[in-house]
Amino acid sequence: MSSELLHDSGLIANPASTATLSDADADSLIAELALRGRAAQRVLAGMGEQVKADALRHAAAALRAAAPRVLAENARDLDKGRANGLAPAMLDRLKLDDARLDSIASALEAVANLPDPVGQVIDQRTVPTGLELSRVRVPIGLIGIIYESRPNVTADAAALCLRSGNAVLLRGGTEAVHSNHAIHAALVAGLEQAGVPADVVQLLPTQDRAAVGGMLRAAGLIDMIVPRGGKGLVARVQADARVPVLAHLDGICHTYVHSAADPVMARSVTLNAKMRRTGICGAMETLLIDASFPEASSVVAGLIDAGCELRGDARAQAIDPRIGKASAEDWDTEYLDSILSVAVVDGPEAALAHIARHSSGHTDAIITGDAAAAERFLTEVDSAIVMVNASTQFADGGEFGLGAEIGIATGRLHARGPVALEGLTTYKWQVRGTGQARA
Amino acid sequence: MSSELLHDSGLIANPASTATLSDADADSLIAELALRGRAAQRVLAGMGEQVKADALRHAAAALRAAAPRVLAENARDLDKGRANGLAPAMLDRLKLDDARLDSIASALEAVANLPDPVGQVIDQRTVPTGLELSRVRVPIGLIGIIYESRPNVTADAAALCLRSGNAVLLRGGTEAVHSNHAIHAALVAGLEQAGVPADVVQLLPTQDRAAVGGMLRAAGLIDMIVPRGGKGLVARVQADARVPVLAHLDGICHTYVHSAADPVMARSVTLNAKMRRTGICGAMETLLIDASFPEASSVVAGLIDAGCELRGDARAQAIDPRIGKASAEDWDTEYLDSILSVAVVDGPEAALAHIARHSSGHTDAIITGDAAAAERFLTEVDSAIVMVNASTQFADGGEFGLGAEIGIATGRLHARGPVALEGLTTYKWQVRGTGQARA
Incomplete structure (x- = not known):
């Protein structure tokens, strides 16, 4: 590894920090x-x-x-x-x-x-x-x-x-x-x-x-x-790193408003998921609205009226003239800002496929009053945190009752999601015998 | 990484296996x-x-x-x-x-x-x-x-x-x-x-x-x-590897015969730990005998009579004239053969220090009739598997009731010791709400 390491990362904001050690x-x-x-x-x-x-x-x-x-x-x-x-x-x-x-x-x-x-x-x-x-x-x-x-x-x-x-x-x-x-x-x-x-x-x-x-x-x-x-x-x-790293890179979090979502809940939860704090990793970055959900315009208006810029596919743009056009990159972008990508999807299958393709594996949520749709989402979405009828902004060790967190991990080994004290431990096997020899 | 990878490892026994792909x-x-x-x-x-x-x-x-x-x-x-x-x-x-x-x-x-x-x-x-x-x-x-x-x-x-x-x-x-x-x-x-x-x-x-x-x-x-x-x-x-690896490199396993060890048990368990199968990772490679243990000669004779070559420090050599002289490298050697290093130690403190320095973190055991000494050993030895009054050859997923094992891990993250089905899983957090927005 060269001493150029971290040269242009955010770590070194101060140009006075140089590498002089070999x-x-x-x-x-x-x-x-x-x-x-x-x-x-x-x-x-x-x-x-x-x-x-x-x-x-x-x-x-x-x-x-x-x-x-x-x-x-x-x-x-x-x-x-x-x-x-x-x-x-x-x-x-x-x-x-x-x-x-x-x-x-x-x-x-x-x-x-x-x-x-x-x-x-x-x-x-x-x-x-x-x-x-x-x-x-x-x-x-x-x-x-x-x-x-x-x-x-x-x-x-x-x-x-x-x-x-x-x-x-x-x-x-x-x-x-x-x-x-x-x-x-x-x-x-x-x-x-x-x-x-x-x-x-x-x-x-x-x-x-x-x-x-x-x-x-x-x-x-x-x-x-x-x-x-x-x-x-x-x-x-x-x-x-050659040392194991516990981290997450992106928080491209989705909320899928299912056809059976309560309209008031859909509006309030999506607004919170995006706008409570836009700069945290649990903030929603993509909203998926089921084509059969009848109150899409209310959900979208709630976000726009709160000052969020929406970028949508053609069907999303048809919901509200204030929605801009999303580019291909928008679906893979963590804005960490008052910007949201919006797509209209045809049912859970399409929502799951979009999430499988674009989620960063951090936190994804469904809003629905349908228990079967909720359980399917919880089972099939392969992210560290999957939610039903809750704001993705709850993705936090404190909110999870862990007391504090050292970070949120999206890797698949050791610890996943909010990592607190337990994630800073390993285990050993203690074996108590009475003189056993192996046959 | 160059295509020389694994060139001289045991993986490529057949010289016909070449690297022609870029x-x-x-x-x-x-x-x-x-x-x-x-x-x-x-x-x-x-x-x-x-x-x-x-x-x-x-x-x-x-x-x-x-x-x-x-x-x-x-x-x-x-x-x-x-x-x-x-x-x-x-x-x-x-x-x-x-x-x-x-x-x-x-x-x-x-x-x-x-x-x-x-x-x-x-x-x-x-x-x-x-x-x-x-x-x-x-x-x-x-x-x-x-x-x-x-x-x-x-x-x-x-x-x-x-x-x-x-x-x-x-x-x-x-x-x-x-x-x-x-x-x-x-x-x-x-x-x-x-x-x-x-x-x-x-x-x-x-x-x-x-x-x-x-x-x-x-x-x-x-x-x-x-x-x-x-x-x-x-x-x-x-x-x-840039991918996480689950493995152990060495199985330098110790058995410490404490002063309060039952002599018959000490003889049978150490014999099994070394000689049942010498080529497995759970085989004992170093025997530590407490200077206060009265039956050292019987334990040592049991091993030598079974065909094991012993290499000891000066005090171990004094137990039996058939014990050869250990070099500094012996304490860090996994023989996987009918060879054993033997040291005499002055009490648990010295045994723990030897193990902390030379163990590969796989499996280490104490033979003792003293409950306090046993618990101290179980607590302080920082290996994947720590045993009391049992042969280190039990270090095995099948013997641990896991049904089978994909391997034994000495790394400190994810899974440790024998790894079976559970070690091939991770977890996700499922969150069920009723419309919560984060305050």
């Missing part, structure tokens, strides 16, 4: 950090649930106590960002204030209160030889997090990893480097008050781009990488 | 096969449990009916293998006869009788918004199997993939090419009798090495690759 030096650095993290993780694994929860509560308190320092460091990042011409949206993502810091600390406390998945017995059986088998959840090991400008990820991701017994190696965006170091210092101070080794939560000591390449190559040293950020970042990490 | 042509071939497999998998997914079981029973019957043809094709492979100077052990692995064919057919029937994991509800919850959430097991999609000379893998792997609702793309060893095609033809005939699309089980139509590279590069088309074969094959697949 790949070999980057690999050595990552190996050293990873071995320290893994050693700390083994110590943590022996400490039990209460210590992990206490460490997060201490970290929250330390972060609150460090507020003046964190905000001062954040101001340095903001000044630099303004000087470098960062866009206002980027500056807003970067910005911390008392309220945001307090909510980061509260999130640490909330994660401390989540049930610990480690030690859970997934299943148990006694086999004819008399061996007693249990599958027991254990931490994965060392998790790498590669993220962009939001400094809250430093705390959020660290908390989820620690709560599930893992060590974490963090690599945040260069724009937020001072904020991240200040938050990290507070977290570590809290951990140490609980007796947890500081190396459980490490922040890369350099912003050198080559070190990111080292993380992606570190198979066997880092067990899993979670990229948190825009599509450019995720695509590069997925393309270049 | 990488681009190999990628096109694999893409075509994968898309056919994926389309067939979607049809299979709609067919229900009974059809899958019936298809395997028809396949078993078809295989029995095709016995003369399969054995004739196997004879061609054997003739060619002899002409090419294949080792007797290799020829034995390749060889089929009526009894072996019958046992392959019986294995298909056994898999047909296993409970279907697809559709199982892993968990269910209703969240405060009133949404009802279920996590439901679904097939992974298309599995690639890359294997060596044993033709039974053609049937065994296909059966496990089909039973769990997946399509499979098989690439067997060149030495077994005629046998594999004959078995594959019988399987497909059976599937078609049950109405299952033939493309659910595909065998690569070429032995061209470049096609293997195409499989390994086919991220997004093949969901998971399972290499079945020797270390050379597994190492190459792990090193080069």
Whole structure:
């Protein structure tokens, strides 16, 4: 992998972040950090649930106590960002204030209160030889997090990893480097008050781009990488990583309004699915309206009146003159904006075929009052999340009752959909015998 | 990836197997096969449990009916293998006869009788918004199997993939090419009798090495690759694959005889762990004897008298003059032979440290009558399988009551230890609402 890695991804907004390390030096650095993290993780694994929860509560308190320092460091990042011409949206993502810091600390406390998945017995059986088998959840090991400008990820991701017994190696965006170091210092101070080794939560000591390449190559040293950020970042990490990656690239989410949909529900749910927040991965990007649904014009008008631009096929355009013409690419586009593609389909078969072809496997929904149509949709749509009569914007670990999420995964192995503490564990088989030899 | 892939792995025993396809042509071939497999998998997914079981029973019957043809094709492979100077052990692995064919057919029937994991509800919850959430097991999609000379893998792997609702793309060893095609033809005939699309089980139509590279590069088309074969094959697949790989490389399994071990049990279990079959991944490769265990000489003599060569550290050598001297590499060696490394350790701490350093994370065992020592070992040893008072040779999906196994995994994500039908599934989230919009 060349040191050009992530060169043009959103990760590197700051041109001052260059690659000066050789790949070999980057690999050595990552190996050293990873071995320290893994050693700390083994110590943590022996400490039990209460210590992990206490460490997060201490970290929250330390972060609150460090507020003046964190905000001062954040101001340095903001000044630099303004000087470098960062866009206002980027500056807003970067910005911390008392309220945001307090909510980061509260999130640490909330994660401390989540049930610990480690030690859970997934299943148990006694086999004819008399061996007693249990599958027991254990931490994965060392998790790498590669993220962009939001400094809250430093705390959020660290908390989820620690709560599930893992060590974490963090690599945040260069724009937020001072904020991240200040938050990290507070977290570590809290951990140490609980007796947890500081190396459980490490922040890369350099912003050198080559070190990111080292993380992606570190198979066997880092067990899993979670990229948190825009599509450019995720695509590069997925393309270049030799370490397993937990992520989703696109959220091209569909809502299919079935012929038997309640018209009022269809209008309110589609409006929410698109317009509540247009920039999140669970936002609807394509609306499929059954040709037999009688109230299409009301659904479409609800969206247009709320300020959404609609791009449709010819039959959709016939519903409302304000609907523009969709191009072939629209059906595969994640707008993350007040834009929606709309197609009219002839029944469930056509809706399922459209979704099979264009969905990114994130979240797809049907609106229907017909139970059989609902069950068919739930069974046949092969996405991480399939919904009946609900807004796709519910695709979220918090809304799913998971407490928090490290991300949403559309890969097919390990964990799928919103990934929280359980997705940060693996299991081992414990076998208890009485001297059995195999025949 | 160059076409040199797998050049010197055990996969290519036959020098006639060359790479003449360009990488681009190999990628096109694999893409075509994968898309056919994926389309067939979607049809299979709609067919229900009974059809899958019936298809395997028809396949078993078809295989029995095709016995003369399969054995004739196997004879061609054997003739060619002899002409090419294949080792007797290799020829034995390749060889089929009526009894072996019958046992392959019986294995298909056994898999047909296993409970279907697809559709199982892993968990269910209703969240405060009133949404009802279920996590439901679904097939992974298309599995690639890359294997060596044993033709039974053609049937065994296909059966496990089909039973769990997946399509499979098989690439067997060149030495077994005629046998594999004959078995594959019988399987497909059976599937078609049950109405299952033939493309659910595909065998690569070429032995061209470049096609293997195409499989390994086919991220997004093949969901998971399972290499079945020797270390050379597994190492190459792990090193080069861009598709997730389920595998283990080494089985460096330890047995720790604790000070409180029952001496008779220690002798019988270690003898079985090493000598029952020396060539399997669950065979013990290192014996750790506690310095406080009083009957070390009996345990050691049991192994030596059974024909095992022992290589020890200085303290182990002092137990019996027949113990040779271990080199530093011995502690990291998977002998797969009647050879064992032996070390004397000072208590559980030292045993755990040795295992943490040298275990391959496959299977490690303690022999002890002390419950606390047993629980500590089960908790602290970070291997896929940890055992108390049992032979490491029990590390096997059949012995674990899983019915069969596609392999044993030492990776930390997705599935760990013996992997059977459940490990060939993923899950999706089904969300049932009543018109909820997100606040």
